[in-house]
Amino acid sequence: MELRLYDTLTRDKRPFTPIDPANVRMYVCGPTVYDFAHIGNARPVIVFDVLFRLLRHLYGEAHVKYVRNITDVDDKINDRAARDYPGLPLNEAIRKVTEQTERQFHDDVDALGCLRPTVEPRATEHIGEMRSIIEKLVAGGFAYVEQDHVLFSPSAMNAANGVLPRYGSLANRSLDEMIAGARVDVAPYKRDATDFVLWKPSKPGEPSWPSPAGIATPGRPGWHIECSAMSWKHLGETFDIHGGGIDLVFPHHENEVAQSCCAFHTERMAQTWMHNGFLQVEGEKMSKSLGNFITIRELLATNKFGGRSWDGATLRLAMLKTHYRQPIDWTVDALHEAEKAILDWSDFAKDATPVRCDEVIAALTDDLNTPKMIAELHALRRAGKADELRGAMQLLGINPVVRAPVDLDATAKSLIEARTAARANKDWKESDRIRDELAAMGVVLKDGKDADGKSVTTWELAR
RNA sequence: GGCCACGUGGCGGAGUGGUUACGCGCCGGUCUGCAAAACCGUUUACUCGGGUUCGAUUCCCGACGUGGCCUCCA
Numbered sequence: 001m002e003l004r005l006y007d008t009l010t011r012d013k014r015p016f017t018p019i020d021p022a023n024v025r026m027y028v029c030g031p032t033v034y035d036f037a038h039i040g041n042a043r044p045v046i047v048f049d050v051l052f053r054l055l056r057h058l059y060g061e062a063h064v065k066y067v068r069n070i071t072d073v074d075d076k077i078n079d080r081a082a083r084d085y086p087g088l089p090l091n092e093a094i095r096k097v098t099e100q101t102e103r104q105f106h107d108d109v110d111a112l113g114c115l116r117p118t119v120e121p122r123a124t125e126h127i128g129e130m131r132s133i134i135e136k137l138v139a140g141g142f143a144y145v146e147q148d149h150v151l152f153s154p155s156a157m158n159a160a161n162g163v164l165p166r167y168g169s170l171a172n173r174s175l176d177e178m179i180a181g182a183r184v185d186v187a188p189y190k191r192d193a194t195d196f197v198l199w200k201p202s203k204p205g206e207p208s209w210p211s212p213a214g215i216a217t218p219g220r221p222g223w224h225i226e227c228s229a230m231s232w233k234h235l236g237e238t239f240d241i242h243g244g245g246i247d248l249v250f251p252h253h254e255n256e257v258a259q260s261c262c263a264f265h266t267e268r269m270a271q272t273w274m275h276n277g278f279l280q281v282e283g284e285k286m287s288k289s290l291g292n293f294i295t296i297r298e299l300l301a302t303n304k305f306g307g308r309s310w311d312g313a314t315l316r317l318a319m320l321k322t323h324y325r326q327p328i329d330w331t332v333d334a335l336h337e338a339e340k341a342i343l344d345w346s347d348f349a350k351d352a353t354p355v356r357c358d359e360v361i362a363a364l365t366d367d368l369n370t371p372k373m374i375a376e377l378h379a380l381r382r383a384g385k386a387d388e389l390r391g392a393m394q395l396l397g398i399n400p401v402v403r404a405p406v407d408l409d410a411t412a413k414s415l416i417e418a419r420t421a422a423r424a425n426k427d428w429k430e431s432d433r434i435r436d437e438l439a440a441m442g443v444v445l446k447d448g449k450d451a452d453g454k455s456v457t458t459w460e461l462a463r
Numbered sequence: 464g465g466c467c468a469c470g471u472g473g474c475g476g477a478g479u480g481g482u483u484a485c486g487c488g489c490c491g492g493u494c495u496g497c498a499a500a501a502c503c504g505u506u507u508a509c510u511c512g513g514g515u516u517c518g519a520u521u522c523c524c525g526a527c528g529u530g531g532c533c534u535c536c537a
Contacts, residue, residue, distance in 0.1 A: 011467095029537075037537090044537050076535080171532080173466055178533070223535085245537025246468090252536095277468085278531060285530090321486085322476070327469075327530060334475065337487050363477095371477045375485035428496055435498085446500050460500095 001358070003058060003365045005241070006325060008249060008273040009170050013367050016272060018240050024059050025239035026052065027231045027270070029248055030068040030120065033101035034077040036295040037108055039315075039330055040245075040279040040286055046316055047276045047324040047368065048243045049114040053395060054364050067234045068117040069227060072098040072124050073207055073220060090205050098122075108296040111312035113397035121230045123221070124207070129229035130221045131212040134198050136263040138213045143198055147189040148217045150199040155192055157258055163267040167194075167258050170273060171250035196255055197222035224255035231269075232260065242270035246277055246325075276324045282331050294330075306332035311401045313346075314339040320370040320396075341378070345389060346400035348381060354391035361395070406461060412443050419445075420457060 003016040018024040028048045031037055037045075048066075055064045077094055085093035106116075134150050137143035142160070143152045154167035154175055168174050178194050186193045201217045202208035208218035231239060237260070244253065253273065260269040281292040298304040299315055318338035322328040357380065363373035373396070380389040393400065408416075419434040435445055438459075446458045 031537090040537050042537085047537095074535095171466085173533080177465060247532070247536060249467095250532060251534090276537070278537075280530080325468085326476085329475085331475085333487080337475070341486075369477070371475095371485075375477075378485060423496080426496070432497075439499095444499075447495070447498085448500080449494090458500095 001058070001361060001365050003054070004367055005272050005274060006367045007271075008246075008275050009268075011172075016240075018059065019238065019271065021059055022063050024055050024064045025235040026055070026064070026066050026241040026243065027227070027235055027239060028066070028068045028117075028242075029227060029244035029252070030070050031101075031105050032071040032074050032076060033098045033105065034074065034080045035101065036297050037105050038286065038293060038295050039281070039299060042109070042112060042296050042315070043279055043319060043324075043328070044243065044245050044276050045109050045114055046112055046319045048274075049109075049397060050320065050364070050370065051241070051243070051274075051368060052115060052117070053397060054361070054368070057361065057395060058365075065119070065235065066117040067119045067121065067231065069230050070098075070102060070120055070122045071226065072102075072122050073226075074223075078206060091207060094207060104297065108300065111300055112296065113312055113316050113399050115397065119234050121234060123226040123230070126226065126229045126233055127209045127221065129233050130199075130225045131210075133225065133228055133232065133259060133263045134212040137198065137259065140262060142258075142262040143213075144191070145213050145215060146191070148201040148211070148215050148219065149189045149197055150211075150213050150215070151190060151195040152198050152255070152258060152262075153192065154194045154196075154258060157262055160262075163265065164261050165257060165267065168254065170257055171254045173250075196224065196251065198225050198259070224252055225259060227252070227256050228259040228263070228269075231256075232264075237264040238266050238268055239270055241272045241274060243274040243276075246275040249273075249275055274324075277322075277327045279328050279330055281329075283329055286330075306335060310335055310339070311342065313342050313399050313401050317342055317374070317398055321374060323371055324368055341374075342398070342401050345377065345381060345393065345398075346402065349386045349390040349393065350400060350402070352386035352390035354394045355387045356395070357385075357388040357392045360388075360392040408443065408459070412438060412441060416445070416457065416459065423455070 004013050005016045006013045026048070028044060031041060048068075052064065052066045077097055078090065081090060081093035081097045085096055088096070134143065137152060138145065138150065142156050143150055157164060157167045158175065168178065175194055179192075199212060199215070199219050199221055201211070201215075201219045207220055209220065211217060211219040231242070242253065242256075257269045260266065280286065281294060284290055284292060286292055286294065294305050296315070299310050300312060301309055303309060314335055315338075318330075318334050319328070321334065321338060357376070359376045359379070360373050363369045363376050366372065377389060377392055380392065415434050415438055419431050422430040422434065438445060442461055443459050444461070446460070448456050448458065
């Protein structure tokens, strides 16, 4: 089965051919660990988890390496640490913040049914690789030292001959366009407005490491260099797939390409660039100021969104209802719809034996067409193919939702008995009154018949 | 201002140069004492204006609208 993926760089969908089918390599930009991940953060995590699962299915579990970094050096982390642990030395406080946030992140994405990546490297454990790349860039004439900063020069990159890509090719804009569009003052240590920071000096008390390029003052890395360093360490100079949110295309991924290709003299950093679209909440951009900011944890464990909590599988299916490159509108209605399907499938396939389903896989191989895939799941349900449905759910990480068995209190039980008696006497008025009373208590009755045609009443709790 | 993406039936959301998406909802039916649940069935679409074509929702141009990037951001 041929896998086709859309590449942001070439802006077309084409057959995916791994550099080495025995070692398919994917890198995805992961979280900056300073606070709970929000539902927008969950989108790339889920989307690329589905791709990871598909690649494992196509090439074998042992032949796919998925790297998702953890950014644990950042101003936001420093601010958070100083705020939350004012009594501690900054470095100690930072470690508390990053360790705790990393745990929370893992708990959340586990609940969403995501597999752990093969490697989750931390930025602070790859400072040596970052320094090494920076040294190569300075030696190659692509970067320069100024006021204890090391800066990358896109114009030097574009002036160089050879195999290098043109700076701006991923973001599809020229250097001139970037200069024209720049709306911030150019820092005094920059030669050109488009130069970006590879390394910067640390203020006293901030995390710091020995600086590269002969700089005496200890410093810390710029934002973009970590991904070049970690992908190099764990995947090599070039690899197959690089993913992330579409907002990362510029400047983050453009700069990664510049760093890696110039350091290693390569034509491409990744063979395929994949970017998921943005998420809105109830038709509006999610923001703290609008009051619609929502974390994964709040969806899973509080009543903040839609007045109730939601299963991880419901959130996952709701996320996959929209193709990953489209913008998605995160709504309560969509969650209700996803939950209806999850509960129905879970019950329908609860005793099934998972078997593979080629139609579902075929939908995914078309650039992760998850809406088509979901249509195939509905088709399996309609056709009564429980084993295939169960197998497809398993492959996709959609874990069946099983409600913990609950018991009714004595009052409700006696009411049900009283109603059964009333029905036996054809006292419909009393029967309906009791049914309404139970409904008000949140107990929904279902009248049916057993195999012998005898009247049977079952119940369930309303949600 | 520059660049990019998108605009499908009541709603969500795929896809295609000529044929059923799918789901939710609505409506109808079966079932039921009546409902609910369940099952079955029906219904409605391709922003607007040009162009290419035997034929366009699908390709091209333009308009309008929405969103994103250009600054930290999934």
